[in-house]
Amino acid sequence: MTVPGQRRATDQVRIVLVDDHAIVRHGLRSVLEREDDLDVVGEAATAAEALTVVADAEPHIVLLDLKLSTGDNTEGLELCGELTGRHPDLGVLVLTTFLDGGLVVDAIHRGARGYVVKDVDTTELVRSIRAVARRESSFDSRSAAAMVESMNAPTAEPRLTERELIVLRQLAHGLSNRDIGTKLFISETTVKFHVRNIMRKLTATSRAEAVYEASKLHLI
Structure with a gap:
């Protein structure tokens, strides 16, 4: 029996890719669509595009980079909060080059269910996507370690972005x-x-x- 609000194991996982580099999005699409249960239903390069694509495509997962422009390195954090605020059932998995415990914690506070770095292998990435689709949390080993280190660090002045x-x-x-x-x-x-x-x-x-x-x- 399927519990209301939960996906069955045989359901397709609908994914939207948000990254400002087209070649990265194309590479991710190529890798993910080799999996029978994963379906990339949209792409976006900017925060504005992402909000529109997610509203139209109604994905289960957004694979989100934190850097979406040449300016603020954490623009994706703002987008994460806006996406999860508008779509409470959406699973946001951060996929980024930035490995910083504070960023991991900030992403969680903004509603992200997972955080992995871009050099993670394909098997680990697919595992993380499936975990987030099951409403579980997922972090690669380095992100998890960085988060724990950040949370256990001596309290200093607040870290504002x-x-x-x-x-x-x-x-x-x-x-x-x-x-x-x-x-x-x-x-x-x-x-x-x-x-x-x-x-x-x-x-x-x-x-x-x-x-x-x-x-x-x-x-x-």
């Missing part, structure tokens, strides 16, 4: 979420996501308290 620091500075100027979104060319939903993360990392219960705690730490 570059984009969170930018949003924090706008908070300090008293801007609303809508105004911040307009100024930074991001959605109001994304701004709210950043503000929640800022407050969590600064253990603040209000925007004003977050600004106050940040000022004490000389973050602004």
Whole structure:
């Protein structure tokens, strides 16, 4: 018997690839479609494209790179949060070149179910995709070790991302979420996501308290 909301073992796993390099997407498609149960149903090179493709294709899994432009190295983190916020049942598996415990933890906080580095072998990648499709978590050995090391590190000042620091500075100027979104060319939903993360990392219960705690730490 199949439990409602769960996939049967024989179901096709529908996958969308999000990476700014076409040759990487084509290589991944070629590898994954050799597997009878894996079906690549869409590709995207940017965050905006990804939001549209995922809404249209309704995949089970998004294979997501963190770097989607020549700018911010963690643009994919923002996209991860927006995708999981819009599609709670979606499984996001981060596939990236960046191996950093803090990034792994941030990806989990944004709803990712797994994290693997791009030089992982094909067998391990396919295993991770199938695990995430079963609503399990999956991390390659190095990502898991980096995450544990990061979580066990002595507590220092909060680690805010570059984009969170930018949003924090706008908070300090008293801007609303809508105004911040307009100024930074991001959605109001994304701004709210950043503000929640800022407050969590600064253990603040209000925007004003977050600004106050940040000022004490000389973050602004």
